[in-house]
Amino acid sequence: MSPDMSPLERRYRRLLRLLPATHRSARGEELLGLLLDLDDGRRHPSWHETLNIVALAIRLRLTTPVTTTALTTGLTALLVAAGTQPAGHTVDLFTGAVLATDMSAIIAGWPQLAALGLLPLAPLIAWLCGATRTALTLQAIFLTVTVGWFVIDVLGGAGLGINPGQQLFAYAPPTLTLALLAVAARERWAAPRPRPFWWALVPLGILAWKGTGEWGRHGVYVPDAVPTVIGVLTAATVAVGAAFALRRHRPAVIVGVGLTGFVAGWLIPDPLLSNTAMRHFDGQPLPLAILIMVIAATVAGISRLTRRLKPEARALPPDEPVLP
Amino acid sequence: MDISEQTFLILSALADQPRHGYALVTEVDEMTNGRIRLRAGTLYGALDRLVTQGLIAPDHDEVEKGRLRRFYTLTDAGADAIRAESQRMATAVRLAEERLNKRAARNAPRLGTIG
Numbered sequence: 001m002s003p004d005m006s007p008l009e010r011r012y013r014r015l016l017r018l019l020p021a022t023h024r025s026a027r028g029e030e031l032l033g034l035l036l037d038l039d040d041g042r043r044h045p046s047w048h049e050t051l052n053i054v055a056l057a058i059r060l061r062l063t064t065p066v067t068t069t070a071l072t073t074g075l076t077a078l079l080v081a082a083g084t085q086p087a088g089h090t091v092d093l094f095t096g097a098v099l100a101t102d103m104s105a106i107i108a109g110w111p112q113l114a115a116l117g118l119l120p121l122a123p124l125i126a127w128l129c130g131a132t133r134t135a136l137t138l139q140a141i142f143l144t145v146t147v148g149w150f151v152i153d154v155l156g157g158a159g160l161g162i163n164p165g166q167q168l169f170a171y172a173p174p175t176l177t178l179a180l181l182a183v184a185a186r187e188r189w190a191a192p193r194p195r196p197f198w199w200a201l202v203p204l205g206i207l208a209w210k211g212t213g214e215w216g217r218h219g220v221y222v223p224d225a226v227p228t229v230i231g232v233l234t235a236a237t238v239a240v241g242a243a244f245a246l247r248r249h250r251p252a253v254i255v256g257v258g259l260t261g262f263v264a265g266w267l268i269p270d271p272l273l274s275n276t277a278m279r280h281f282d283g284q285p286l287p288l289a290i291l292i293m294v295i296a297a298t299v300a301g302i303s304r305l306t307r308r309l310k311p312e313a314r315a316l317p318p319d320e321p322v323l324p
Numbered sequence: 325m326d327i328s329e330q331t332f333l334i335l336s337a338l339a340d341q342p343r344h345g346y347a348l349v350t351e352v353d354e355m356t357n358g359r360i361r362l363r364a365g366t367l368y369g370a371l372d373r374l375v376t377q378g379l380i381a382p383d384h385d386e387v388e389k390g391r392l393r394r395f396y397t398l399t400d401a402g403a404d405a406i407r408a409e410s411q412r413m414a415t416a417v418r419l420a421e422e423r424l425n426k427r428a429a430r431n432a433p434r435l436g437t438i439g
Contacts, residue, residue, distance in 0.1 A: 027368070030345065033391035034364045037346035049364055056365035 007043050009036060015045060018057035020064055063187055072192045075180040077292035080201045081285035082173055083124035088209020090117025097213050128191050128198055136181040143174050173285050231266055237290060238265030240297045251305050327409055334370055335398060335406045342383040344393040379405055
């Protein structure tokens with residue numbers, strides 16, 4: 001910034017740093033000139049223009065390729081985790097969760113149980129098939145039915161003893177999924193690639209939820225193992241987040257920061273993590289969604305690093321002989 | 325292609341000559357008698373979108389009072405879009421006026437009736 005700059009220009013330049021770097025370098029001066037023309041004679045940016053620039057920055061940052069990839073990956077992970085949960089529990093119902101003496105009632109009601117287990121998969125399948133608006137409509141219907149059911153229970157007196165905070169937290173994943181699907185429909189996002197990876201997660205997710213049922217029943221649920229699992233998940237999340245934040249740096253820096261992030265995440269006190277997780281995440285799809293995102297981000301990050309470390313492999317076109 | 329009122333006004337403001345952002349804001353303000361005042365962020369996003377859609381194109385840059393001004397010009401596709409939208413609106417106005425005239429005729433006092 002030059003010393004001849006007016007206070008208004010200095011403040012607007014600071015505000016324009018909210019925009020992505022690519023937009024700032026391509027059209028920042030044009031936008032600055034327009035802002036100075038509109039607020040000519042003022043010392044401070046007007047509130048209207050400031051809020052408008054903030055809204056523009058949010059909109060531009062949401063639609064950068066990196067943000068789009070992160071959000072579509074997160075959305076798909078949430079859909080997989082939440083969509084496969086009812087199916088997994090339904091499979092568990094028919095394969096050991098119920099005593100043999102009670103199985104006849106379960107078998108008699110199998111069409112309804114199967115429908116209730118498979119219907120929540122519909123938004124996920126629609127999204128993976130590219131029908132974003134259908135996925136959005138189905139998710140809106142499911143959320144409305146779920147919330148409506150809860151409201152009817154509360155009004156009917158069956159809601160006594162329900163923790164409102166816990167209930168709001170329980171509705172956070174489907175509400176977040178609905179919001180992301182609405183943005184995806186507006187911005188015409190598609191499900192992330194590779195598609196076979198995400199399709200494979202459908203049966204694997206169902207098996208994972210079935211596994212949580214087995215885990216509880218056969219005494220494999222060891223309280224000491226839970227903090228370790230939660231600690232590993234947290235450390236991995238911090239590592240991936242730290243590596244992502246420095247993705248434009250050299251590979252050695254990315255790996256070093258990622259490892260440092262892993263250690264830092266591991267150092268978060270166990271009781272704090274375990275109590276928070278067990279109070280809020282027990283039976284919730286969010287931990288599975290976070291695990292899927294960490295795996296997807298790690299695979300994508302390793303793939304990018306491998307490509308960066310082998311530039312000669314990229315330069316050669318396929319099936320071309322190397323000339324002497 | 326359906327275009328919004330804001331887009332229609334921006335394209336119309338560029339119909340007769342290339343203009344830069346500030347001139348577009350003042351032109352739209354004048355065209356609507358102050359009803360619509362474009363904000364910088366809104367105009368920036370709209371210009372970006374219209375360039376991507378091929379309805380307008382950057383024309384040239386000028387520096388005035390140390391401020392960069394990028395001029396935009398309407399493309400042939402943009403002119404076709406305004407023409408199509410104008411015809412659509414003119415048809416809608418004509419149909420509405422026909423119906424209003426029928427309503428006025430129905431409510432007009434008839435000869436020979438009292439009151």
